[in-house]
Amino acid sequence: MGDSGDAAKAAAARSAVARLTPGRVALGTGSTAAWAVRAIAERFPNGGGFEFVCSSRATEDLARSLGLPVRDLREDDRFTVMVDGADEVSDALDLTKGGGGALFREKLLAVLSEELVIMVDPSKLVTRLGERAPIPVEVVPFAR
Template identity: 50%
Template sequence: MNAKKIAGEKAADYVKDGMTVGLGTGSTVYWTILKLGERVKQGLELRGVPTSERTRQLAEQLGIPLVPLAEAEPLDLTIDGADEISDELDLIKGGGGALFREKMVALASKRLLIVADESKRVQRLGAFPLPVEVVPFAWEVTARRIERLGCHPRLRLADKGTFLTDNGNFILDCDCGLIAEPAVLNRKLKELTGVVDTGLFIGMADTVIIGASEGAKTVERQCGTDA
């Protein structure tokens, strides 16, 4: 069975009647949203806060009621995916380009639940290029400043030119090597004028559900053990 589907559907069990839920972006949380759409048709009451236009469109198609983040804080729960998950449950996100909205919604939530397949688990972050959202104005200057921190940025492209986030910004995919101190790198990047935010989600994930062919495994930050 599809490991992403296993993890995504398992996460939907955490959503209870009357909750306000952040709806993440990506190929694993897609299955969560589909399952929530089924449960809404069966009578589940919830309000969703989408983290991207793509997620908004999917939720609307499924009949999931949506509310703007500004009217929803604090959210009960956000369910989202990740590109890498370290042993400390720190994350790299942003492969889909929605990192800024994902971080805004996650920070407004009482709990962040991450869903992924086994391939996303790593001992140390950094094999996956770190997405950094930057303003388009003089992005080359920002890229040079990022390079001085020991990372090698590459402008993300799309079929019709430069990739644009839902906020109208650019993404620099940065090869930083294995990251020894993710919190330090995140702080240094965010101090650079021109950087909107980074794909480093440090100390934010409360629960991680890892899907595998034989089932789902849950890791909780507070106990640090597998269940």
């Protein structure tokens, strides 16, 4: 992704972060979510009344490195909002997520959130899903 793509992701992240109010926030995974984490740290140094739960180790590591207060899902399983990106968004506003390898955790946090904010830059827009990226599938071993 070139500088214009990064600029679009950064702008989408800043716009999403401007909507946030202090509370428990779930953070997604991927390049756009990483831009949001950086924007949160810039706008709210030391967390500014927020607590964050992350959908992946990569997001958690980034958030901690920027001084944001990261909590465990088991501490409280309700969130005011989840902020995440999308892999693709169709003309019908259908979207795919999970291409970054955190599909199940992203879905779980989204379900536990009162509001879901999806950041999208122009590179993610498609006529129909699957045009630029395969549809993510995650197999979760359960009750083995």
